[in-house]
């Protein structure tokens with residue numbers, strides 16, 4: 516049965532056997548836009564003082580839900596085209612109901628926007644969305660004067676009772692469970708009457724490159740942001756400009772495709788990669804090089820070449836934690852053990868990714884030791900297995916990478932890849948078969 520929540524339907528489970536590579540994979544792939552940039556461009560355009568356009572957006576479940584949520588608040592967004600989404604900001608108002616699906620970006624970026632609306636805005640999502648951390652941003656908004664009803668745990672379902680304005684000022688937050696708490700508050704902060712000075716107190720905030728993406732994009736929209744003090748972000752009140760956002764191809768979505776080059780000793784080029792990027796390409800290149808790949812960039816795009824050997828690595832993945840499932844998959848096929856650390860917070864991602872990887876990689880035959888903040892992986896001969904994907908697109912990516920080298924990796928569901936790349940199964944099959 517499809518899972519129906521607030522009128523949106525998550526795709527019905529689609530079992531899928533990962534295709535095995537019969538030789539080196541050699542291809543140029545064209546991937547849609549970055550989920551993270553598309554989400555930010557949508558929010559900043561909805562809050563702007565004039566029309567904007569989003570070029571080459573990601574059209575996937577997360578970004579479609581974000582567009583629908585902002586539309587429900589009064590923003591005109593035409594997401595019918597594949598190339599350009601025009602955005603016409605309007606007065607923000609409720610009553611509205613916003614389905615967050617399983618999207619961290621929607622559940623953390625949209626409530627501050629709803630706080631600026633006049634009227635009541637209700638948020639809920641997929642069953643697992645209720646388990647994802649939300650309390651710190653809810654409490655920060657409350658401390659800024661916003662009235663919000665939440666579950667007893669401080670999460671979904673939420674009701675934001677907006678008055679049409681947020682006073683703003685100073686707030687303290689523990690953002691160790693997700694950088695998105697900070698990004699969500701900062702994106703709306705220029706529209707708070709007093710702006711915002713946000714201070715993080717607690718264990719380190721993960722995903723620093725995503726925070727930099729937030730502040731870069733805020734400045735590109737005309738906001739004044741000071742991040743000169745560690746763990747403090749100050750956003751001045753002021754108008755945001757409507758503008759044209761050109762979305763880069765999704766670097767995290769490209770990771771399994773690069774992994775295919777590495778597993779098969781082939782070469783994969785991500786076409787359309789810009790010379791200057793707002794995504795953490797340096798961190799990705801360092802990681803893949805450590806695993807044994809060669810990474811280069813020219814006018815054709817970003818290219819990853821497999822060298823025929825995969826090395827185990829000892830890596831802190833806190834800055835690029837989205838990549839953990841694919842890196843863990845590569846580690847199971849390496850010539851030496853790996854230790855992946857610094858990602859305790861991914862237990863709060865689409866599923867508890869540390870537990871899910873430990874379980875599924877062990878079933879496939881790898882030696883895995885689970886730690887609170889990561890995994891130790893010892894490569895062993897792998898075998899056919901049923902690979903549970905837990906509604907998590909990146910678990911499906913991990914299984915697909917292992918399936919290149921191991922016959923009979925049967926995913927319980929590949930439809931979960933619609934969260935960020937609905938065309939994943941077809942693109943992957945084309946890559947592996949060379950068609």
Ligand SMILES: O=C(O)C1=C[C@@H](OP(=O)(O)O)[C@@H](O)[C@H](O)C1
Nearest residue numbers: 551693694695698721722725837
């Ligand atoms: O702001 C964003 O667009 C994201 C930030 C990160 O979240 P966490 O800090 O929760 O890991 C990342 O993992 C997520 O996929 C996207």
Ligand SMILES: C=C(OP(=O)(O)O)C(=O)O
Nearest residue numbers: 617618619620837864909
């Ligand atoms: C953690 C992820 O997503 P979300 O934006 O839902 O947190 C992810 O895409 O890996």
